[in-house]
Amino acid sequence: MSHEGIKFVRAEEAARPETPKLTGDAIKPAKIRVDKTGGTGMSITWADGHESHWNFAWLRAACPCATCHEEREADGREPGVAKPKPTTLLPMYEAPARPVEVTPVGKYAIRFKWNDGHEAGLYSWDYLRNVCGEAGSRE
Secondary structure, rough: OOOOOOOOOHHHHHHOOOOOOOOOOHOOEEEEEEOOOOOEEEEEEEEOOEEEEOOOHHHOOOOOOOHHHHHHHHOOOOOOOOOOOOOOOOOOOOOOOOOOEEOOOEEEEEEEOOOOOOOOOOHHHHHHHHHHHHOOOOO
């Protein structure tokens, strides 16, 4: 018995309206700018003319690797929403998310090596455009 195409989801996820995935020129970057030095984030102008901007904190919290994805799903968080900080008397300082390396991956993705040591996520153009949302920017 084959179970291909079957996906088990929680009730909250099942209640969300399904948004169509973008394809073609919508997921083809025309211009990519990563402001690693200034620390402002990444901007992409897509082949269809749409522009997207994400700050580094959002990108780090939206890491698409399996570990981060499963952790977000378990907590019920959307991509880009940081995990809550534990409440303590003296909170530890945490440096803002910044990439120490940025590497293109073929013609389909970009990889960040973050200042917290994490580097497992491949941010595909498809993933980035589809999490961009209607507003067109994440700041």
